[in-house]
Amino acid sequence: MDFLDDIQKLCHDLHKCQIQNCEKLHPKCFSGVCIGFLQGMCQQQDYCGLYHFSPDELQEQLEKKSINGIYPCNLCYKNCNNDQNCKYLHPPWLQYICVNCKNKKCDKKKEGLWHTNRWDEIQKKVYELYNINKLNPEIFCKEVECQCDAKKYNFHKYCIKYFQGTCPYHRCQKPHKNWEDLKDIGNFQNLQDEVIKPCIKFDQKVNKFVSQPQTLQCNVFMQKNQLKLMINQIQQRPQVDIIFILDCTKSMDKWIEVSRKNITSIITEFKKKVQIDTAIRMAAVCYKDFSEGPNHIKYHNFTVRPEEIEKFISSIKAEGGDDIPEDLQGALDVAYKLNICKDPESLLQLFIITDAPCHGRKYHKLVYDSNLNAQDLEEKLQKFVELKQRFFLSFLQINEQTQIMEKVMQSVVQKNYQSAKIADKQFSDYILFSLSSTYCKSQSITNIKEYQHISQAQFRKQKQMHYAYHNRQNNKYYDQIIEQIKQTQKKCQTLLFIENDELQLKQKEKGQAAEVFKGFDQKNNVYVVIKIPRWILKKYNSQTLTDDDIDEANKIADIKYKQQLIAKQLSNHFNYCCKQQKVQFIPLYYATPYLYELEKPFKGLKLLYAESYIDINEPWKKYTNNADYRDEEINLTAFSHFTYQYTNFQMIITDLQGKINILSDPAIHTQDLMDSTNQQDDGCRKFFLNQHPECSNICKKLGLGQTIIQTKSLTFIEGYNSEVDTQVEDVFGNKINREKLFKVCNNCNALEKFDEASNNYELCEYCQEQQYEKQSMNCKCCNATFSMSYNFEQRFGTTVQYCQECQNNYCHQTLEKRCYYCGKRICLQTIKEIIVNKQKLDICIDAFFFLRQIKCKNCHSNYNFDTLLSQEDYYGNNYNCGCNKINK
Numbered sequence: 001m002d003f004l005d006d007i008q009k010l011c012h013d014l015h016k017c018q019i020q021n022c023e024k025l026h027p028k029c030f031s032g033v034c035i036g037f038l039q040g041m042c043q044q045q046d047y048c049g050l051y052h053f054s055p056d057e058l059q060e061q062l063e064k065k066s067i068n069g070i071y072p073c074n075l076c077y078k079n080c081n082n083d084q085n086c087k088y089l090h091p092p093w094l095q096y097i098c099v100n101c102k103n104k105k106c107d108k109k110k111e112g113l114w115h116t117n118r119w120d121e122i123q124k125k126v127y128e129l130y131n132i133n134k135l136n137p138e139i140f141c142k143e144v145e146c147q148c149d150a151k152k153y154n155f156h157k158y159c160i161k162y163f164q165g166t167c168p169y170h171r172c173q174k175p176h177k178n179w180e181d182l183k184d185i186g187n188f189q190n191l192q193d194e195v196i197k198p199c200i201k202f203d204q205k206v207n208k209f210v211s212q213p214q215t216l217q218c219n220v221f222m223q224k225n226q227l228k229l230m231i232n233q234i235q236q237r238p239q240v241d242i243i244f245i246l247d248c249t250k251s252m253d254k255w256i257e258v259s260r261k262n263i264t265s266i267i268t269e270f271k272k273k274v275q276i277d278t279a280i281r282m283a284a285v286c287y288k289d290f291s292e293g294p295n296h297i298k299y300h301n302f303t304v305r306p307e308e309i310e311k312f313i314s315s316i317k318a319e320g321g322d323d324i325p326e327d328l329q330g331a332l333d334v335a336y337k338l339n340i341c342k343d344p345e346s347l348l349q350l351f352i353i354t355d356a357p358c359h360g361r362k363y364h365k366l367v368y369d370s371n372l373n374a375q376d377l378e379e380k381l382q383k384f385v386e387l388k389q390r391f392f393l394s395f396l397q398i399n400e401q402t403q404i405m406e407k408v409m410q411s412v413v414q415k416n417y418q419s420a421k422i423a424d425k426q427f428s429d430y431i432l433f434s435l436s437s438t439y440c441k442s443q444s445i446t447n448i449k450e451y452q453h454i455s456q457a458q459f460r461k462q463k464q465m466h467y468a469y470h471n472r473q474n475n476k477y478y479d480q481i482i483e484q485i486k487q488t489q490k491k492c493q494t495l496l497f498i499e500n501d502e503l504q505l506k507q508k509e510k511g512q513a514a515e516v517f518k519g520f521d522q523k524n525n526v527y528v529v530i531k532i533p534r535w536i537l538k539k540y541n542s543q544t545l546t547d548d549d550i551d552e553a554n555k556i557a558d559i560k561y562k563q564q565l566i567a568k569q570l571s572n573h574f575n576y577c578c579k580q581q582k583v584q585f586i587p588l589y590y591a592t593p594y595l596y597e598l599e600k601p602f603k604g605l606k607l608l609y610a611e612s613y614i615d616i617n618e619p620w621k622k623y624t625n626n627a628d629y630r631d632e633e634i635n636l637t638a639f640s641h642f643t644y645q646y647t648n649f650q651m652i653i654t655d656l657q658g659k660i661n662i663l664s665d666p667a668i669h670t671q672d673l674m675d676s677t678n679q680q681d682d683g684c685r686k687f688f689l690n691q692h693p694e695c696s697n698i699c700k701k702l703g704l705g706q707t708i709i710q711t712k713s714l715t716f717i718e719g720y721n722s723e724v725d726t727q728v729e730d731v732f733g734n735k736i737n738r739e740k741l742f743k744v745c746n747n748c749n750a751l752e753k754f755d756e757a758s759n760n761y762e763l764c765e766y767c768q769e770q771q772y773e774k775q776s777m778n779c780k781c782c783n784a785t786f787s788m789s790y791n792f793e794q795r796f797g798t799t800v801q802y803c804q805e806c807q808n809n810y811c812h813q814t815l816e817k818r819c820y821y822c823g824k825r826i827c828l829q830t831i832k833e834i835i836v837n838k839q840k841l842d843i844c845i846d847a848f849f850f851l852r853q854i855k856c857k858n859c860h861s862n863y864n865f866d867t868l869l870s871q872e873d874y875y876g877n878n879y880n881c882g883c884n885k886i887n888k
Helices: 002-009 055-062 092-096 119-129 179-184 226-233 250-273 306-314 328-336 377-387 400-416 424-444 477-488 534-541 547-580 637-646 680-691 697-701 708-714 765-770 790-796 804-809 845-853 871-875 883-887
Strands: 200-203 208-211 239-247 279-287 297-303 347-354 391-397 417-421 453-462 489-498 514-521 526-533 593-602 605-612 620-622 651-654 657-659 662-664 667-670 742-744 751-753 775-778 785-788 832-836 839-843
Touching: 002 055, 092 119, 200 871, 208 871, 239 250, 239 306, 239 328, 250 306, 250 347, 279 306, 279 328, 297 306, 297 328, 328 347, 328 377, 347 377, 377 391, 377 400, 391 400, 400 417, 477 489, 477 547, 489 593, 514 534, 526 534, 526 547, 526 593, 534 547, 547 593, 547 605, 547 637, 547 651, 547 662, 547 667, 637 651, 637 680, 637 697, 651 680, 667 680, 680 708, 832 845, 839 845, 845 871
Parallel strands: 239 279, 239 347, 347 391, 391 417
Antiparallel strands: 200 208, 279 297, 453 489, 453 593, 489 514, 514 526, 526 605, 593 605, 620 657, 651 667, 657 662, 742 751, 775 785, 832 839
16 A cells, blocks of 8 residues: 555545545545544544554555455444444445454344454455455456456446555546445446546537536535526416425335425426416425424425425435324424415415324324324414415325314315325326316416516625624725625526505605605515605606616615615614623614616616515604604614714714614715715714714613714703713613514515514524524535535525635636636636646646546556647547657
8 A cells, every 4th residue: 555655645534525626635445544643633532533543553454355445444333324424434234244243242142243253254245245246346456458357347447446445536537336336236327427527528510629517426416506497487477386295204105205206207297287487396394203303394495496305305214103193283384484485476385295194183083192182283274374375285195094184174275175095106197187276276366466567687685794894994884894795795587576556655654755666576585665766757757767867866776775785784783782782672673675687677767776575564663864853752863873883983874764673764974875865974963963962871881982972062951960870761672562573584584573582683583493404515616515504595595506715706707717628717716727848727627637547548657747738639538658759
């Protein structure tokens, strides 16, 4: 083993490494060995759990006989069930080895195990079980020109060194397969999809080399931006949301497999039967019973890709179910929290697939039920009925134990309920029939609201922008938040529906300068209010709107978008600071801003400013204005004072108004962001003179200093004594019903009742749960593995395709660096620069790995990067190191 000479080049994760562009060595035979110890870093064997061998001890281990490329030190004896974090190997024959024999504590009574700790005896048994044509890989040689059994039986199509545990490459020109898996592969199909290929291929149609994408099967599944696919499908409504609610206990094993196999074909056939422009999203909820623990319900949120639901269902292991009834009520709760389309004209179809009733004596006649007192099934279903006029429920009856429960469900859903007894061959036919039937029914339901303007649109919105300004000198808060806006901005496509008539609101709710229209954003699944300057509408209606007018309206929309983002960030930080200082306060939130660029103009404009609709049944309230008014019962001026100090006296927010504690239309007085409400220094002076001449206890607790304006104004107050505590009483919690408070989620923008006991003022309950459930992804730019919460990001309205490093460096947007061979743009994280004949060339990571494994046609030495291969020689693996000239 010559790896011991290159210890510093070894990858710590070896076969568990998921960094696709990792250039270190990954010999499988080192599995279970602590690479950190070999490199002089790790000294805690008990903590790391791996073998701490010296180079000599490791050499001794690797001189032992191997079994299909596996050495004794590679095997896992921890009964960890192949945990994803385990760095040992888990061949299928490991299950037969008696661990107690290894520890010399075995009584040899347990049948079915190999009761021996002799490695040669284990090898003999493995070779009997896992041989092909009575061969095992230890007898294969590695010579290219050899005609041994490896070539005779085509095993050389695979990486022989990997069979023997010694291949150093993470990405290899030949497929990496475990020897024990070959019996299941058949005729070695799809080998070309599992190896590193040149980054170009010859296209005979155009008679030139073109870029060739890699189809290497990765350890990590790369999620696609399925929401973008949805936008490509839809031109007009309705939208169909389908939720499969599937019992995944042991008795349902067969039906789980049937469901998985049929979902894609069902959706494909359904699309043929309905309007081609109907958007179809699917979700799945897989449930078991309480006895399986707190995570007995798992789900996949909505996607337009049926294969993702199939993959999700495949990942659920059918097990459990101590008593017959299962937690269907809990599954319905989870389904209700999914991101169901809020458009009232959309269709919601639930499929419940189970062979067992839910808990509760009223839903079955079974003898035993661990929760007989449950009686809330009707309540759970009624929530769906009230949520959506086009709600349909289909129940797939597998046996008669569910009949009583079915009657209860039908009594709630009534005419929109369907049920049928099915066999596995009828499964897809019934679901397809049910979908088509409910779709036809939905078309006969009277439209709730007609939208007069429908347009494709690009929208802009922001991910959460944490407050990070530190009052540094020579640094503007405005400049910093503009930079944050650039870094956190998301631009995607959506379909925007706008009501043609103006929203009927009271004047103070509209504002003095704008008219308001209600709309629905299909991708973000949110109602919005679109605000258009009144003078623009007047000119549009009189057909006198000019290009200059449109430019001015665009500037106003952009400014209002920035104003709302500034107010949103500062209000969130105000809530945080009050919480940290244990101040009793009203949490303040601003509606979420959107900026739409329409394909078809509305009222003459293509750029529209909008905010999420504040759907609260409470009157609009004006707490302060832009001059001297302040509500005397509910004093929110401490927030304005807070904004002044926390921007280093560069801006102040006034004109606080909205519903309860959800605000809109801020006025910002500053030197940086000019609009009609901005009175700059005069606006700040008016605020402290007229609205906030004295600080409240909240100001004191937050450490807000008294301004010069306040000090001067108080000297004119008769009887004022600066040594007397003149702090006014806090009225934040005294004059408002705290049970009516709401909060706006910073991730999904949902309105949710404010929970006084919650420690999280920024996220809704759903997003709080999801943010810690991480999945591994591959960056679309650099292909590196990174972790993210898929459901959390999807709730925001987009799927992250790039790792944080690529986002921070904007390398996925660069066009300057292109591969010499394929011409593709190269990620700055993975770019490779080679120097050939003093010429610097950029190549992509795929070209680098391919070149690293090219060998000379004559002597089979590795390519040494000293000769520039043409496209033809590169693609054809035609490298000559010059040895033939020397031989001559």
